[in-house]
Amino acid sequence: MAFWTYDGLKFGIKSVKFPKENDFYDGFISSIKIDEQKCLNRTKKTMNLKCRECQLACPADAINLNNIFDSKTLGKVINVNRCIFCGLCIDACNEVAGFGGMGAINYASDLNFDIRPQNYEVKKKIFKKSLFVKHIDTGSCGACESEINALNNPYYNMHRLGVFITPSPRFADVLLATGTFTERMTEVFFNVLDNIPKPRFIVLTGSCAIFGGVFENGTAKGIDLNLSPLLNENVIVLPHCPPNPFEILNILLLIKNGGLK
Amino acid sequence: MPHSKYKFLGDYEFIWGPVRKGVSESILFNFLSSGEELHNLEITAGYKKRNYENVLAGKRNLNEQILLIERISGLHAFAASLSFCLSVEDFFGLADKIHNNIKILRMFFAEFERIRNHIENLSEIAESTYIVVPSALYAYHAEMLKQLSQKYLNSRYLMGINEIGGVRKNLSLEDIENILDSVKSTVNKVKAVIKKNMETKSHIDRLKTTGKIDLKTAKRFRANGVAAKSAGISLDLRINRPYLLYGETNLEPVIFEDGDAFSRYMVRIGEIGQSLNIIGYCCDMLKRNGFSYTADYLSRQGEFEELKESENRNFKYGRLKHGFGYAESSEGAIFCYIKDFDGNIFKKINIKYPFENNYKLFADGTKNTMMMDFNINETSYNFSVAALDK
Numbered sequence: 001m002a003f004w005t006y007d008g009l010k011f012g013i014k015s016v017k018f019p020k021e022n023d024f025y026d027g028f029i030s031s032i033k034i035d036e037q038k039c040l041n042r043t044k045k046t047m048n049l050k051c052r053e054c055q056l057a058c059p060a061d062a063i064n065l066n067n068i069f070d071s072k073t074l075g076k077v078i079n080v081n082r083c084i085f086c087g088l089c090i091d092a093c094n095e096v097a098g099f100g101g102m103g104a105i106n107y108a109s110d111l112n113f114d115i116r117p118q119n120y121e122v123k124k125k126i127f128k129k130s131l132f133v134k135h136i137d138t139g140s141c142g143a144c145e146s147e148i149n150a151l152n153n154p155y156y157n158m159h160r161l162g163v164f165i166t167p168s169p170r171f172a173d174v175l176l177a178t179g180t181f182t183e184r185m186t187e188v189f190f191n192v193l194d195n196i197p198k199p200r201f202i203v204l205t206g207s208c209a210i211f212g213g214v215f216e217n218g219t220a221k222g223i224d225l226n227l228s229p230l231l232n233e234n235v236i237v238l239p240h241c242p243p244n245p246f247e248i249l250n251i252l253l254l255i256k257n258g259g260l261k
Numbered sequence: 262m263p264h265s266k267y268k269f270l271g272d273y274e275f276i277w278g279p280v281r282k283g284v285s286e287s288i289l290f291n292f293l294s295s296g297e298e299l300h301n302l303e304i305t306a307g308y309k310k311r312n313y314e315n316v317l318a319g320k321r322n323l324n325e326q327i328l329l330i331e332r333i334s335g336l337h338a339f340a341a342s343l344s345f346c347l348s349v350e351d352f353f354g355l356a357d358k359i360h361n362n363i364k365i366l367r368m369f370f371a372e373f374e375r376i377r378n379h380i381e382n383l384s385e386i387a388e389s390t391y392i393v394v395p396s397a398l399y400a401y402h403a404e405m406l407k408q409l410s411q412k413y414l415n416s417r418y419l420m421g422i423n424e425i426g427g428v429r430k431n432l433s434l435e436d437i438e439n440i441l442d443s444v445k446s447t448v449n450k451v452k453a454v455i456k457k458n459m460e461t462k463s464h465i466d467r468l469k470t471t472g473k474i475d476l477k478t479a480k481r482f483r484a485n486g487v488a489a490k491s492a493g494i495s496l497d498l499r500i501n502r503p504y505l506l507y508g509e510t511n512l513e514p515v516i517f518e519d520g521d522a523f524s525r526y527m528v529r530i531g532e533i534g535q536s537l538n539i540i541g542y543c544c545d546m547l548k549r550n551g552f553s554y555t556a557d558y559l560s561r562q563g564e565f566e567e568l569k570e571s572e573n574r575n576f577k578y579g580r581l582k583h584g585f586g587y588a589e590s591s592e593g594a595i596f597c598y599i600k601d602f603d604g605n606i607f608k609k610i611n612i613k614y615p616f617e618n619n620y621k622l623f624a625d626g627t628k629n630t631m632m633m634d635f636n637i638n639e640t641s642y643n644f645s646v647a648a649l650d651k
Contacts, residue, residue, distance in 0.1 A: 003457065004394040011394075014401060027412030059325040086328050086421050091429065107415060136280050137287045139309035142647045143335025143418050146381070148284045150407070153384075153400035167282040184308045185279070185287060192280055214329045215311050217319055242335065242418070 015157040018246060019253055022111070029107045030247060031240075032085065034068075034077050038104035040096065041068055053096050054089035054105055059214060060207065063089060078105075084207045084214060084241035111250050125258030126199050127173055130162040133252065134172035134196065138189050138223075139215075140179025143242040144206045148176065150245045163252050169195040174255060176248075180208040180215045181223045190229055201234045201255050205248065207241040214241070264293040267301040267628075279308045286646035292632075299632050302624045309650045317610050323349065323425055326606055330597075331420045334614065334648035336381075339374045339419040340590030341612065343367055344597040346423045347504060349607070352584025352599060355426055360558045362550050363427050364505040369437065369543040370428075371505075371588060372536035374419050376444065377406045378591035378643070379529040379536075380451055385640040386526055387458065390467045398454045402447050409443050431556045434547060441544045448537050455530055468523035472638035474626040475520055482622040485615035486593020487532075488642060491517050491524035498589040506546075510539055522634075522641035532591075592616065592643055614648035 017023050036042045040051040055063040062082035067073035078089075093105040135148060151158040152165070166172050169192045177189060193202070204223060207213035212221040225235055238251050264274055278289035287308045293301040313333055320326045330345045331338035350356045384399035407417040414422055414430050422428050458464055474484070479492035489496040495514045499507040515531035517524035583600040584607075593615025601608035623642050630638060 004392065004461070007457065008394040008397070011398065025408045025412075027408065027415070029411065029415060057324075059321075059328055084328070085416070087415055087429075088324060088328075088421075135284045137285070137309065137646075139311055139650075140286070140647060141332045141335035142286060142645050143332075143338075145284050145286060146336060147417075150400070150404055153404050154397050155401055155404045165283055179309060180311055182309050182311060184310075188279055188287070188308070208332075214325070214332050215313075215316050217312075217316050241332070241420075244417070 011154075014154045015160060016155060018156075019161075019250070024109055024246060028109045028244065028246065029085070030111055030244060031080060031108045032078060032083055032087075032089065032105060033108040035104045035106070036068055036074055036077070039065075039068060040104075041065055051096055053092040057088040057092040059086060059088065060084050060211075060216075081210055081237055081239045082207065083239060086241075111247065127256055127258075130164060131174060131252060131256040132164050132166040132172050133174045133176050134166055134169045134192065135176045135178070136185075136189055136192050138177050138179045138185040138209065139182040140206065140208055144178035144208075147242045147245050148178070148205070148248060151249055156245050156249060158249055158252070161249070161253060161256075163249070163256065169193075170197070172196045172200070174201045174203055174252065176203050176205050177209050177223070178205045180212045180221060186223070189223075193229070193233075199234070201236060202230070203248075203251055203255075204235065204237045206243055207239055210237045210239060264291070264301050264303065267293055269295070269300075271295055272300060278305075286644075288646045288649075294632055297631060297633075299627055299630050299635065302627045304620055304624050306620070306646065306649050309647065311651065313612075313651045314610065318606070318608050320606050322605050323607075326610070327423060327425075328421070330610075330612065331418075331423075333612065333651055334645040335418050335420070336378055336645060337374070337590045337592070337595065337614070337648065339370050339422060340588045340595050341597075341614075342420075342423040343371060344586045344588040344595045344612070345599070345610070346425055347586030347588065348584040348597040348599045349425050349586070350584075351586055352582065352602065352607075353425075359426060361506065362547060362552045363558050365543045365546050365550070365552075366428055366432075366437075366555065367423070368505050368507065369440075369540055370414075370419055370422060372539045372543075373406070373410070373440070373444065375536045375591040376448065376533055376540075377403055377410075379533050380406065380447075382529060382640065382643045383451070383455070383526070385643070386468070386522075386637065387464065389636040389640045390464045392458075392461060392464050395454050395458050395461075395464075399451065402451050402454075405447050406444065409440060409447075413440055427558055428555055431554060433554050434552055437544055437547060437552075441540055444540060445537065448533060451533065465523065467634070467637060468526055468641070469519075469521060471522040471634045472623075472626050472630060472641060473519065473521040474622060476518075478625060479520065479622065482625065483618045484622050485618050486590070487525050487528050488619050488622055489593070490515055490528045492520035493518040496593075498587055498594050502587070504587065510542055512539075522637050525641040590615070592645070593619070612651070614645070614651075616644050616646075616649045620644065620649060 055065050060082045062079045067076045090105050094103050204210050210222045272295050274293050276291050279287035289305040291303040317326055327342050331342045380399055381403040384396050387396035411417045413436050422430055474492050476493050495516055497514055500512050500514055515528050517527050585598055587596045596613040598611045599607040
């Protein structure tokens with residue numbers, strides 16, 4: 001077994017410097033953004049929508065082009081919480097580009113979300129030491145689990161930052177829920193939540209947990225945040241399908257270090 | 262099988278799930294054990310049933326249906342969407358009209374997905390035998406493949422690539438060659454880890470004879486994919502019922518006969534090498550066929566729209582028409598059957614993943630094994646509960 005120790009040492013440190021530096025890998029995507037200066041509806045300077053191709057193509061109803069005319073709502077043209085990263089809007093916009101458009105929608109790679117949990121008042125550090133995370137699969141496709149598992153690999157190596165996955169809810173500070181909330185798993189979710197000591201955070205990981213994602217319908221949907229057991233909880237939503245490990249790590253570090261906006 | 266049939270004095274039952282250790286999917290295991298030995302296992306699935314048939318029937322167009330099918334089981338997104346696209350192309354009679362370069366590209370991505378899934382599973386198997394360094398090395402290399410896929414295809418799980426009649430992403434030959442070079446380099450590094458792993462006795466000894474299934478049992482439960490190949494059954498759609506251009510690749514089946522966790526491990530290793538050869542073959546074929554950009558092969562869209570309209574006009578008369586497609590994923594065959602096209606979507610879609618059969622086989626194969634080896638046994642099958650529950 002000694003050669004594995006030698007091999008491990010020889011392999012060296014492969015971890016990223018994140019969060020000290022935003023050294024994301026080539027091709028990292030954290031969101032889809034619209035450049036309103038290139039959008040046909042804006043350049044034509046009229047209140048009547050000329051082009052709705054992206055809005056029509058979006059399978060998650062994440063785009064509302066009516067917001068493009070008002071400077072106050074400009075940032076809300078693409079609803080980040082509903083975007084599933086399918087890229088159909090980008091394809092649609094690029095097709096329009098062939099007919100006079102300029103390809104206004106594109107991928108972006110910043111980590112700038114509005115993630116303030118409800119009922120959370122001031123910037124404060126709640127957890128003094130390591131952060132323990134309990135995961136629950138409430139109906140996911142397995143991709144979110146794979147991304148959370150990836151946090152343990154040498155590239156992200158979340159242990160170096162004091163974040164650990166715990167098998168028991170009794171030791172957990174954060175409950176990480178993935179997947180649509182199916183009827184049977186919703187009951188289990190509240191059971192697990194009851195066993196987590198306060199103060200605690202709930203992170204709804206991925207589009208499915210927030211609104212059902214592509215499965216959104218009567219039987220498969222996201223959790224209702226107005227349910228009475230959740231009214232006094234710190235709930236954070238982490239969109240995208242599936243969210244990138246960098247995004248998950250970012251949220252966990254913000255909880256740990258008390259840097260939530 | 263119910264526990265009552267196997268229960269003796271001193272045996273006790275305990276349940277594990279649906280929320281289990283670490284990061285795992287929700288499923289409930291009900292064990293009957295006398296301490297060391299596991300006498301019987303009952304598996305209860307269905308905790309995360311999302312009723313995909315109803316949701317699919319409520320979609321607005323075929324693109325949305327593809328997106329959902331990819332997300333039934335995210336780790337097999339490409340194979341599942343491929344089986345759906347092939348069934349739609351079969352329905353519209355487009356199958357023979359698809360350009361060979363598109364078929365080659367689909368083979369390329371399907372094998373890329375297989376390699377990634379197998380390497381990820383090797384990491385889990387190494388972790389289950391408590392050898393942490395190789396587990397971390399495999400996981401690192403799998404991560405490199407995911408990053409590669411995001412760099413060129415904008416998705417770490419090969420989602421949003423397939424579309425009816427082609428592929429959505431515009432790639433150049435140079436991109437394909439770059440992907441091949443990176444995959445080759447990663448696989449070579451993985452092979453070096455595998456070579457050393459084979460010399461690690463504590464690893465190999467724990468895999469050998471664990472979760473052994475014989476040929477008769479595998480046939481009785483209709484084993485599929487890696488589980489079947491490890492028990493001596495040559496069951497690979499790429500060889501037995503070639504689709505796309507697999508018929509031209511002269512694939513040799515990767516078969517082992519012991520039926521234990523070690524055989525399943527070896528099948529995965531064999532398939533990584535096999536898939537790398539196919540990817541190399543695909544790249545050569547693309548060069549030979551004068552491929553330059555994916556976008557050059559998307560001209561069938563107009564023809565497809567016409568076919569859709571014609572089907573819409575004849576909808577009332579052609580309700581008996583159906584389409585069928587299949588693809589071999591990393592864990593076995595995925596079949597897709599479609600029916601009732603209403604002009605925009607298919608109202609009836611049925612997808613079958615290999616896990617339904619393999620779970621029954623797994624429950625039977627764990628009888629009279631050691632509790633300590635349960636984790637090894639489970640990871641060697643690499644189940645997707647999401648694909649089972651759907």
